[in-house]
Amino acid sequence: xxxxxxxxxxxxxxRALAITKLVGASIFLAGCAKDAPQDVFxxxxxxxADINNLQYMVFGIAGVVGVIMTVLFVVTMTKFRDKGQPxxxxxxxxPALEITLTIIPxxxxxxxxxxxxxxxxxxxxxKDTELVINVTGQxxxxxYDYPVQGDWxxxxxxxxxxxxxxxxxxxxxxxxxxxxxxxxxxxPALNGKRDAVPGRIHTLRxxxxxxxxxxxxxxxxxxxxxxxxxxxxxxxxxxxxxTWVTNxxxxxxxxxxxxxxxxxxxxxxxxCVRCHQVNGLKKADGTAAIAAPDENVYxxxxxNLSKFMSRNTFAxxxxxxxxxxCRGNVWDAKSEEFGAKYLEGVSADCLNxxxxxxxxxxxxxxxxxxxxxxxxxxxxxxxxxxxxxxxSESDIDKLVAYLLTLK
Amino acid sequence: MITTGSKYFYGVTALATIAxxxxxxxxxxxxxxxxxxxxxxxxxxxxxxxxxxTRDSTAHTAKEAVAAAEQPAPAAVWPLIVAIGIVMLVxxxxxxxxxxxxxxxxxxxxxxxxxxxxxxSRASSDSxxxxxxxxxxxxxxxxxxAAAVIVGIIAISFSRxxxxxxxxxxxxxxxxxxxxxxxxxxxxxxKPNMRGRAVGALCSVGAVALIGAGIVTGISGERAELVxxxxxxxxxxMACGAEADKYFDKHPNNxxxxxxxxLATITVRDGKAVATLSGLDTPVETVTIPRSNNVxxxxxxxxxxxxxxxxxxxxxxxxxxxxxxxVEQCTQLTSEDQVNVLTLNIPKSxxxxxxxxxxxPGLEGQEIEVYVP
Numbered sequence: 001x002x003x004x005x006x007x008x009x010x011x012x013x014x015r016a017l018a019i020t021k022l023v024g025a026s027i028f029l030a031g032c033a034k035d036a037p038q039d040v041f042x043x044x045x046x047x048x049a050d051i052n053n054l055q056y057m058v059f060g061i062a063g064v065v066g067v068i069m070t071v072l073f074v075v076t077m078t079k080f081r082d083k084g085q086p087x088x089x090x091x092x093x094x095p096a097l098e099i100t101l102t103i104i105p106x107x108x109x110x111x112x113x114x115x116x117x118x119x120x121x122x123x124x125x126x127k128d129t130e131l132v133i134n135v136t137g138q139x140x141x142x143x144y145d146y147p148v149q150g151d152w153x154x155x156x157x158x159x160x161x162x163x164x165x166x167x168x169x170x171x172x173x174x175x176x177x178x179x180x181x182x183x184x185x186x187x188p189a190l191n192g193k194r195d196a197v198p199g200r201i202h203t204l205r206x207x208x209x210x211x212x213x214x215x216x217x218x219x220x221x222x223x224x225x226x227x228x229x230x231x232x233x234x235x236x237x238x239x240x241x242x243t244w245v246t247n248x249x250x251x252x253x254x255x256x257x258x259x260x261x262x263x264x265x266x267x268x269x270x271x272c273v274r275c276h277q278v279n280g281l282k283k284a285d286g287t288a289a290i291a292a293p294d295e296n297v298y299x300x301x302x303x304n305l306s307k308f309m310s311r312n313t314f315a316x317x318x319x320x321x322x323x324x325x326c327r328g329n330v331w332d333a334k335s336e337e338f339g340a341k342y343l344e345g346v347s348a349d350c351l352n353x354x355x356x357x358x359x360x361x362x363x364x365x366x367x368x369x370x371x372x373x374x375x376x377x378x379x380x381x382x383x384x385x386x387x388x389x390x391x392s393e394s395d396i397d398k399l400v401a402y403l404l405t406l407k
Numbered sequence: 408m409i410t411t412g413s414k415y416f417y418g419v420t421a422l423a424t425i426a427x428x429x430x431x432x433x434x435x436x437x438x439x440x441x442x443x444x445x446x447x448x449x450x451x452x453x454x455x456x457x458x459x460x461t462r463d464s465t466a467h468t469a470k471e472a473v474a475a476a477e478q479p480a481p482a483a484v485w486p487l488i489v490a491i492g493i494v495m496l497v498x499x500x501x502x503x504x505x506x507x508x509x510x511x512x513x514x515x516x517x518x519x520x521x522x523x524x525x526x527x528s529r530a531s532s533d534s535x536x537x538x539x540x541x542x543x544x545x546x547x548x549x550x551x552x553a554a555a556v557i558v559g560i561i562a563i564s565f566s567r568x569x570x571x572x573x574x575x576x577x578x579x580x581x582x583x584x585x586x587x588x589x590x591x592x593x594x595x596x597x598k599p600n601m602r603g604r605a606v607g608a609l610c611s612v613g614a615v616a617l618i619g620a621g622i623v624t625g626i627s628g629e630r631a632e633l634v635x636x637x638x639x640x641x642x643x644x645m646a647c648g649a650e651a652d653k654y655f656d657k658h659p660n661n662x663x664x665x666x667x668x669x670l671a672t673i674t675v676r677d678g679k680a681v682a683t684l685s686g687l688d689t690p691v692e693t694v695t696i697p698r699s700n701n702v703x704x705x706x707x708x709x710x711x712x713x714x715x716x717x718x719x720x721x722x723x724x725x726x727x728x729x730x731x732x733x734v735e736q737c738t739q740l741t742s743e744d745q746v747n748v749l750t751l752n753i754p755k756s757x758x759x760x761x762x763x764x765x766x767x768p769g770l771e772g773q774e775i776e777v778y779v780p
Contacts, residue, residue: 126686136697147695159780200668203686294754300699
């Protein structure tokens with residue numbers, strides 16, 4: 001081989017090595033990301049901490065085993081590679097070595113198994129539950145309803161969506177199910193994941209040490225907009241949670257007479273109430289306006305919009321109801337200030353009107369949904385997700401004004 | 408070369424192909440019928456090819472073929488079966504579909520047997536070889552079909568007997584028959600010399616007795632309580648009030664899948680109805696059910712008296728008449744220590760009418776409120 005050819009080959013090797021190092025370093029450093037709300041190594045509650053302790057132990061043991069095996073592999077490959085030497089004497093098995101190599105992994109797995117089983121049983125414990133929340137998955141959003149629980153001042157069921165509001169420092173039990181396909185509920189900072197299966201009730205413990213917002217994501221592929229099926233758990237201090245409960249149970253406030261919001265209420269009654277319930281809203285004849293999503297939506301339910309502006313997100317927690325700076329003001333608030341800021345809800349100044357208007361103008365354009373009437377045959381003409389409603393800009397103005405009153 | 412035997416298969420191939428084309432043009436090109444006819448054509452073509460390739464497995468020379476053809480055809484019952492099949496088929500069109508189906512079965516079975524036997528009897532000049540050839544072709548078909556028919560006759564005869572006699576007599580008959588089978592089995596094992604004709608005679612006597620009893624009891628009909636229970640048609644008029652039927656299933660829900668991961672359990676004990684939620688050990692006073700979702704509610708009766716769980720789900724307006732009627736769902740009447748499952752799917756919120764209710768008829772003041780947000 002010529003000197004030039006050898007030089008070119010070395011340069012190629014150096015370049016390949018540099019690229020490998022760069023990629024490896026990038027992957028390694030990605031683990032150090034600070035703004036990673038769904039990082040499984042940053043537990044914010046006792047259940048997630050149990051999992052984290054277990055995974056540190058398992059990854060530690062697996063890491064040591066991995067390093068030993070890699071070193072042995074590399075040494076064997078280099079030391080005993082074919083250099084033209086004669087084939088050494090062959091022996092059929094070494095019982096002592098084989099027994100040792102069976103016992104060592106068995107011992108390691110036994111240790112891991114003991115801690116894993118203990119963790120599994122701890123995480124399945126429900127006797128110490130302090131608050132129950134029902135969670136129902138649907139393409140592509142989560143519904144939360146709070147059964148009557150006098151100890152928490154919940155005298156009448158509360159229903160909301162997008163954001164699960166819970167008291168911090170409390171053992172919360174969520175009871176999951178699904179209306180259509182299998183979904184999976186996962187707030188990594190608060191616990192592991194649990195499938196929501198139609199026709200079944202599965203339980204999952206949640207516990208947040210401190211007030212704050214904890215992000216999550218549906219982790220079972222559930223159709224077209226699976227990637228847009230997000231969730232947020234909002235932990236409030238017990239006092240702030242009591243305030244939130246009181247507000248959620250407060251009676252419906254009619255919009256001011258002759259206001260744009262009042263016209264928006266009429267638009268809502270004409271268009272939106274077919275699927276969306278607002279508790280306390282009355283029709284022109286004075287009877288309760290009861291939504292009939294079972295007649296229009298395949299899964300039979302749509303988000304209840306009572307107290308809509310007390311939430312920070314909409315459309316399956318995919319878009320913020322708050323402008324960016326207002327959102328940062330809540331998300332980045334100190335623990336002791338967080339509750340007060342969250343309970344402020346969405347004001348007219350902080351409302352992310354751009355996304356909300358886009359959504360009202362043409363929801364399927366923002367979030368992929370089965371909104372094409374020609375493709376609804378398998379669902380008997382019922383939609384999966386919100387359809388295009390052909391609202392006029394005037395109607396959208398009125399609706400935005402009305403929605404701002406739902407607080 | 409197209410041999411004598413392969414002509415039949417090529418003929419079937421041609422007919423099936425023509426039938427498939429006609430079916431696709433005249434009936435439905437995408438229907439399973441076209442697939443079936445295409446499969447038949449392919450299978451017959453394959454068999455025809457194999458038959459040609461093996462030169463009918465028999466006569467290899469013109470001399471041998473002539474000698475084979477000179478063999479007189481053995482006596483066969485199959486032409487008679489085919490004739491009976493045709494008569495039954497025509498008669499069945501005019502009278503009863505079962506006769507029609509039996510006619511088709513007789514026609515097809517008789518036709519296949521006739522064709523194969525005729526083919527095998529002329530395969531060579533050696534009648535033993537011809538008989539073996541017939542067996543090789545038809546035994547894989549005949550034995551399973553015969554076994555299925557025999558098992559079917561035994562099952563039908565036995566079921567007619569058991570449906571006719573009383574429950575207690577049924578248990579006795581069952582014990583006697585199974586004991587007899589066990590004894591005969593032991594005798595066959597312990598006395599090998601008994602095999603052969605004696606076993607055949609025993610089986611024949613048993614079969615005749617069983618079939619005879621089956622025919623007699625089949626004509627006699629089912630026992631009175633089964634007739635009455637069928638006339639009640641309990642499931643078509645599920646009553647949520649007092650049980651009107653004499654015969655109903657008190658143990659209907661034993662499916663484990665229904666009983667796991669339920670929404671709530673309602674237990675009646677000492678005259679009180681108590682609700683518990685899965686995942687919580689303490690009783691609750693109200694139950695919240697997500698709307699438009701299938702949920703299972705377990706009903707457990709621990710009292711000696713029979714009870715049922717009723718879900719009162721408001722009212723609905725009947726479309727044609729405008730009359731309002733109660734919406735109710737309920738379990739079967741449940742006896743002591745039994746569990747029933749109520750599957751609910753409530754599409755309408757309880758927001759307008761106030762909470763729905765779980766009640767247990769016969770227990771006053773034991774309502775459990777049901778919210779559907």
